[in-house]
Amino acid sequence: MRVDRKIEFVFVVLLYLSCLWLWSLPFQKNSLPYGEVDASSHFAVADYMTQTDKPIGLLPYYIDKRYGGDNDYKNHVLWYHPPYHTAFSIAQIMGGERVLPVFLANAIFSSIVLLSVYFVIRKMFGFLPALLSGFLLMFSMRDIMAYLWGQWPERMGFAYLPLVLYCFYKYARSYLDKEEKPIYIYLTGILLAVNFFVHPMTFLHTAASIFILVILLFAKERKLFFNLKHVSLAIVIFLVIISIFPLQTMNVVVRLLPGGKDTPTETNRVSISRLFMWAGGLSAEGSVPDSYFSYNQMIGPYWTMILLFLGVFIIFFRRNEKDIVLISWLIGLYFMVHLDVIGQPGRVHRSLSASAQIFYPLIVLGLLYLLSYSKYLGKYKTYLKYGVIAIFVILIMFSSGKMAYSQLKGAYGGIIRVTPYQYDAAEWMKDNLPRDSEVYQFGTLTMAKSRWMWMLSDTYIIYRDIFDERDLVNATHILMDYSDRAAIGDKNTVDGMQSWEKENLANSTLLYNKNNIRVYQRG
Amino acid sequence: MVNLGKKELGILALILIGIFSLIFFGFTGFKVVIGFIALFFLPFYLILDNFDLEEGEKIIFSLFIGVVMFPSLVYLLGGIFGIRISIIVSFVVFVLGGLMIRWFFSRANKNTSDDND
Numbered sequence: 001m002r003v004d005r006k007i008e009f010v011f012v013v014l015l016y017l018s019c020l021w022l023w024s025l026p027f028q029k030n031s032l033p034y035g036e037v038d039a040s041s042h043f044a045v046a047d048y049m050t051q052t053d054k055p056i057g058l059l060p061y062y063i064d065k066r067y068g069g070d071n072d073y074k075n076h077v078l079w080y081h082p083p084y085h086t087a088f089s090i091a092q093i094m095g096g097e098r099v100l101p102v103f104l105a106n107a108i109f110s111s112i113v114l115l116s117v118y119f120v121i122r123k124m125f126g127f128l129p130a131l132l133s134g135f136l137l138m139f140s141m142r143d144i145m146a147y148l149w150g151q152w153p154e155r156m157g158f159a160y161l162p163l164v165l166y167c168f169y170k171y172a173r174s175y176l177d178k179e180e181k182p183i184y185i186y187l188t189g190i191l192l193a194v195n196f197f198v199h200p201m202t203f204l205h206t207a208a209s210i211f212i213l214v215i216l217l218f219a220k221e222r223k224l225f226f227n228l229k230h231v232s233l234a235i236v237i238f239l240v241i242i243s244i245f246p247l248q249t250m251n252v253v254v255r256l257l258p259g260g261k262d263t264p265t266e267t268n269r270v271s272i273s274r275l276f277m278w279a280g281g282l283s284a285e286g287s288v289p290d291s292y293f294s295y296n297q298m299i300g301p302y303w304t305m306i307l308l309f310l311g312v313f314i315i316f317f318r319r320n321e322k323d324i325v326l327i328s329w330l331i332g333l334y335f336m337v338h339l340d341v342i343g344q345p346g347r348v349h350r351s352l353s354a355s356a357q358i359f360y361p362l363i364v365l366g367l368l369y370l371l372s373y374s375k376y377l378g379k380y381k382t383y384l385k386y387g388v389i390a391i392f393v394i395l396i397m398f399s400s401g402k403m404a405y406s407q408l409k410g411a412y413g414g415i416i417r418v419t420p421y422q423y424d425a426a427e428w429m430k431d432n433l434p435r436d437s438e439v440y441q442f443g444t445l446t447m448a449k450s451r452w453m454w455m456l457s458d459t460y461i462i463y464r465d466i467f468d469e470r471d472l473v474n475a476t477h478i479l480m481d482y483s484d485r486a487a488i489g490d491k492n493t494v495d496g497m498q499s500w501e502k503e504n505l506a507n508s509t510l511l512y513n514k515n516n517i518r519v520y521q522r523g
Numbered sequence: 524m525v526n527l528g529k530k531e532l533g534i535l536a537l538i539l540i541g542i543f544s545l546i547f548f549g550f551t552g553f554k555v556v557i558g559f560i561a562l563f564f565l566p567f568y569l570i571l572d573n574f575d576l577e578e579g580e581k582i583i584f585s586l587f588i589g590v591v592m593f594p595s596l597v598y599l600l601g602g603i604f605g606i607r608i609s610i611i612v613s614f615v616v617f618v619l620g621g622l623m624i625r626w627f628f629s630r631a632n633k634n635t636s637d638d639n640d
Contacts (some may be wrong), residue, residue, distance in 0.1 A: 006527055013536050017543050028547055055601035086594035086606075087563075093607055094558035095551040104548055104555050109590070119583045163587060183574050187584060194591040244595065 003127050011131065012118060019114050019138040022404065023147065024107045026411040031100040032423055034412035037451045039150025041067060043102050044455035045078065046088030050098075051458075055082065061436050065460045072261060073250035081197040081248040084109075084153045098456075110147040110155035113357055114138065120162040121361050124322040128389075129364045135393065136360040139400035141298045141407065145288075146353045148411050157202025158354045160195035161329065164188055164206050165213060169325050172217055172225040182230040189234035193241035200252040205354055209332030216324045264343035274341050279352055288349065299356055301399045304363050307370075311362030314369050329358045367392060414487075415445060418452045421483045421515035428512050429457035429479075429519065438462060438474050439519070442497050443481035445488075453479075475522060478505060482516040529578070562614055563589040569621030573628050593617065 003011070026034060033043065044063055049056055059068055059076050070079035078085075087109070088102045095101030114137045122130035137143070147155050171184035192210075196203040217225055242249045255262040274280075279293040291297040295305060312330070315323035336351040371388055374381040418426075422444070429439070439461045444450045450463035461479065462471050480501055485493045505520050512519035527535065537560065544556040567589035571581045593613055600609035 006532055009532055009536070010539075013539055017540065021543070021547060024547060049601070049606055053601075053605040053607055055598045055606065057602075082598040083591045083594040086598045086601075087590060089606060090562065090594060090597060090610060091555050091559070093610065094562075095555040097551050100548065100551050101555045104552050105559070108556075108559065112586075112590075115583065116587065119579060123579075160587065163583065181575065183576065190588060191584075194588055197591050197595070244599065 008127060012115075012134075015118070015131070015134050015138075016111070016114060019111050019134075020107060022138060022408060023111045023144070024104065025405070025408040026148065027100065027103045027107075030417065031103070032418050032420065033099050033103070033452050033456065034417040035148065035150035035452075036448045037150070039152065040448070040451045040455040042085060042088065042106075042150065042152050043099075043452075044458075045080070045085040046092060046102060047098060047455070048458070049086065049089040050092040055086070060458070062454065062458050062460045071247065071251045072254045074247050077247050079248070079251060080153060080199075081245045083197050084156070084199075106147075106152050110143070110152060112156060113143065113159035116159040116161075116163050117357055117361065120166045120325075121364075123166065124325060125361075125365065129361065129368060132364040132367075132389070132393075133361040136300070136363065136396060136400070137356065139300075139396065139404040140356040140360070141400070141403060142353050142356040144404055144407060145292065145298070146350075148407070151350070151353070153199040154202055154350065154353065157195060157199030158205065158357060160191055160198065160202065161206045161209060161332075161354070162357070164191045164195065165209055165325050165329060167191060168210055168213060169217075169321065171230075173321065175225050175227065176221060180227060180230070182227070182233075185226065185230050185234045186237055189237040190241065193238045196242050196249075196252075197245070201350065202354070205332060205336050205351065208335050209328045212331045212335075213325065213328035216328055217321070220319070220321070220324060262344070264339070269343040270340045272341060275338055278337065279349075292349070292352070297403070298352075299359055300363070300396065307363045307366035308359055310366030310369060311364070312366075314365055315362070326358065326361065330362070333358055415484050416449075418449055418456070419483060419487075421517055422449065422453055422481065423456065424514065425479070425481075425512065425517045425519065426453045426456035429453075429459050432511070433457070433459050433477065433519075435459070437476045439477040439479050440472055440475040441479040441481060442467075442500070443483075443485050443493065445484040449484075477511075478508065478520040478522060480505075480518040480520070482518075486516050559590075562610065563593050566593070566614060566617035566621055569618060570624060573621070573624045589617075 033040070041063070045056060048060055048063065056078055058064075059078070064076055067079055068076045071077050088105050091101035091105035092098060095104070114134050117137055118130045118134040121133045143155060167184045167188040171181065171188065174181040174184065188210075192203065192206060195206050254260055257263065279295075296302055299308075315326050315330075319327070333351065333354055336354070337348065339351075340348045367389075371385045374384040374388075377384055429437075433439070435458065437459050439457075439459055441450050441453070441461050441463045444453065444463065447463055447465070450461055454461035454463075462475060464471060480497060482494055482497060485497070501518075505522075507523040508520040509523060510518060511521055537557075540556060540560070541553060544553040548555070564586050567585035568581055571585050571588075574581075576584070596613040596616065597606060597609045600612055603609075604612055
């Protein structure tokens, strides 16, 4: 299908803006913060830099209390490379606000994978496969759920994988055509480094896929397809870039070395039968709901599986160079999703969140392959082809599209999100409590909300599901948050809190008392 | 149909994006989005425009490289100038970098054509 380049450009802009509109539904009408505990940590790092107008070196007290040990190379410093969070800080400065700019920036960064997948599929397979792949990605529950929960840098990190494969393929192709274009291998080095900065796990995905691509290209061409000088320079570029943040780069290295947190161990190995499953047998340790492992709920209706298998079959059967790029991508993903077989500890299930980005192009290729038989229908072929595509689009909109819209529109509604009262209390605490305070919090509905209040107030907050007197030892302040419990009519908890407050805080100083939220300084 | 050049198309896209941001995210969102395009995209497009790449490649790679490399320099310079001033300094550095590369390549091309004469 030929489309004028300029019209295509407008199409792409509109497609992406549609995606951004959809993914920004959670904060279009309510710009208060939401997300699980990871989300608040990303916010906090950026917010601290904006407030102090300084890059984070040593972690401030309230962030260090939770994340001080997360950099295995050097404790008490950033555990992520700085650029991602600095970009959030830049957004806050440009926007002039604390919360909306971060969530808008996050929506852009998380959905940008649509552009990278569109671009690569467009270059490899044409406009229609790219458009349909981008369309499907808009509704990818795999990506949307991780985006809503707060696995933010990871979302953006996966967007680099197809671009790196593309650049490497373009370089190899140019070498084999005897019209070497080293710019592509240099771009490969730069994009790999940038990928590494955004999220190291996604870098490993990319590295795995590139490794497979090298092997498959060599098996196909049976000759060298690169100039050692150019590749060496690309490697040097990569190493130079990743060395500009040595503390965070070494954190990754240390974790991957023998004995590190992310090295495979004998005790973590699972049965070899896992190799014959995709998501089956994966353990998430309760960190994600069961639906996370469901094809139907995360990728699309079960009938799309037929197209997916067909797409996989086609690329393995054809095995032309462009297919090999997709094969590398798929095998790389398979490898990462099955690291538990070699004893990779925990969180292998997170690699599943990269599956939609390759599955959707394969589904589209499967569909278009089937439609290629319409050529036998003579003059009706065009009607049939575009008619079936229209039906496909409508079916997807009413299944995946409806699910995505409903999930995003209703995300963290009501008191599941930080409320205006809680936000005001957090702001008061930020402006009035000493930075090294320790606040014990009662009553807030969820740990995630408590964590948000912690990061919004720049104050360490202790929150427990079950009260333990020992946690009060170092507490300098008590936060009695009745607002959530009152809102849901939880009289038992409210009565218990009031009784405790009367008995234990009679001699404490009430500093803040608004909207059913009280802050006491312990006497 | 109006014949749109590269520049006109870019402006059209910017207008579409600007209006979209204003409607759904207010003036705050508008500032963030336009700011991102100006800071994360434009300087790197200026740099990559000097190389033998297709237009789509320049756009995509500028975006994906700029969104990380620009904040990287802001972070590094932030210790000296503060984050806010570093944003301006980083923008100037990358734009100058793009212009210098353009000047360098134009001189190299000029020398090559002088040698051929």
